[in-house]
């Protein structure tokens with residue numbers, strides 16, 4: 001057993017000598033295995049020496065290398081990282097019922113709600129989401145939506161140590177493509193929806209859908225199965241060739257069908273018919289039709305996991321809001337300010353349609369687009385903004401390594417194809433943009449700030465700037481109250 005590792009086929013055995021697995025040399029500690037990944041920006045093989053200097057006792061990589069420590073050459077480093085991480089943590093997912101939630105929009109909401117439903121049903125469940133990771137008695141802020149495999153397996157192990165029997169995991173398309181979730185034996189997988197996103201990474205919609213589909217293809221025939229959105233056209237593609245049981249949900253079609261009995265600006269009364277027993281009837285206190293879809297996905301999955309309809313019906317009115325999603329900031333006599341995480345054309349459409357119903361006045365939209373991500377969606381989001389908002393103020397999101405004015409320009413191109421007059425201002429300083437709009441809006445108006453939700457930082461060429469949309473909006477509202485403003489400016 002060289003350096004405490006043996007490999008037979010895909011199965012790695014690690015002795016107690018091994019103290020951890022890392023794919024980033026900067027995280028290596030004495031006794032670690034370092035897995036060198038050829039990346040898009042740099043090549044992990046270039047950091048092997050660094051890893052050895054930090055105490056790595058074995059290296060795994062894809063290139064032929066001659067090293068002073070044992071070296072394992074593999075076909076896919078990412079796959080090996082997942083295998084090694086699972087082995088190091090004694091395959092925690094084998095002892096957990098694991099539920100993967102994927103889709104373009106709504107993953108975090110479904111993960112939060114499904115976790116709440118199963119916990120209410122007496123099940124001890126951990127949760128991995130893009131906002132927080134909750135392993136049962138420890139909650140950490142998330143860095144990635146789906147953690148890299150060493151961190152993911154560690155969190156699953158911690159859940160098991162904390163007595164969890166179930167794990168609800170948000171699965172991004174990056175997480176699937178980069179094989180972070182490879183060694184998880186899924187029991188149930190849920191698809192929220194698929195619309196345009198991440199084409200910078202996946203190239204085409206076809207590749208994007210095929211990547212999402214991989215999560216479902218891994219479900220065995222004896223698993224709890226796949227939960228698919230019958231109203232989303234890509235579900236048929238995802239369904240092709242699946243060997244597991246499939247249950248569909250939707251508002252227009254599906255095995256589990258939801259009817260909106262009454263919709264108000266702030267929520268919906270719904271009837272969910274799963275085709276057996278009395279339908280569930282409850283008040284969902286979150287706005288928008290899209291949240292009814294998220295609810296139906298979570299309920300369908302909860303039923304598949306054995307949570308009773310009675311428990312589900314009782315819990316629906318109490319389902320928690322996800323931080324930074326449709327977060328409403330209100331002060332009497334002031335405009336309604338809403339912080340939302342919409343960052344795709346479909347998300348922005350849903351968000352604007354929903355907000356439109358909440359206020360009598362105009363809808364002001366403050367947004368930008370993240371740098372280094374799908375450029376093609378920018379004009380599309382500009383078109384959505386100009387179609388559904390009354391007044392648009394473009395600003396910086398997190399530009400990363402791009403120039404904020406060039407990003408704003410790309411969005412403006414979309415706005416111009418619909419109605420250039422809707423673009424009231426370009427203010428690239430996001431805090432100033434929010435302050436300006438809150439000052440200009442009338443008391444009956446709504447200011448919708450999208451794209452960053454609860455994120456605490458903006459990144460400009462690696463420089464980190466602290467900025468939380470809700471904090472800035474509250475400041476702006478406070479200032480308006482102090483100054484006694486009553487909506488001056490463009491009316």
Ligand SMILES: CC(=O)N[C@H]1[C@@H](OP(=O)(O)OP(=O)(O)OC[C@H]2O[C@@H](n3ccc(=O)[nH]c3=O)[C@H](O)[C@@H]2O)O[C@H](CO)[C@@H](O)[C@@H]1O[C@H](C)C(=O)N[C@@H](C)C(=O)N[C@H](CCC(=O)O)C(=O)O
Pocket residue numbers: 023024025026036037038039040041042043044045047143144145146147148172173174175178
């Ligand atoms: C764009 C993208 O997918 N980037 C991912 C990709 O990075 P990369 O190919 O650029 O890697 P690289 O920087 O070239 O480095 C190659 C390897 O060298 C290693 N390295 C690098 C420097 C060093 O000093 N030592 C060292 O060992 C790196 O850790 C890496 O393993 O491979 C890395 C290793 O797996 C990932 O950590 C990294 O995710 C970055 C952090 C990221 O921001 N990813 C985002 C896009 C992401 O995954 N997002 C999804 C959610 C998307 C959504 O729905 O919004 C998520 O699940 O979070």
Ligand SMILES: Nc1ncnc2c1ncn2[C@@H]1O[C@H](COP(=O)(O)OP(=O)(O)OP(=O)(O)O)[C@@H](O)[C@H]1O
Pocket residue numbers: 103104105106107108109110130145192193290291293294322324325326340341342343346347348350351
């Ligand atoms: N089912 C849905 N359909 C369309 N848009 C949605 C849906 N659910 C949520 N949204 C929009 O997407 C935003 C993000 O929601 P949520 O965080 O639940 O999705 P997500 O898929 O987890 O996104 P991310 O992984 O980027 O966090 C919301 O603020 C809302 O604007």
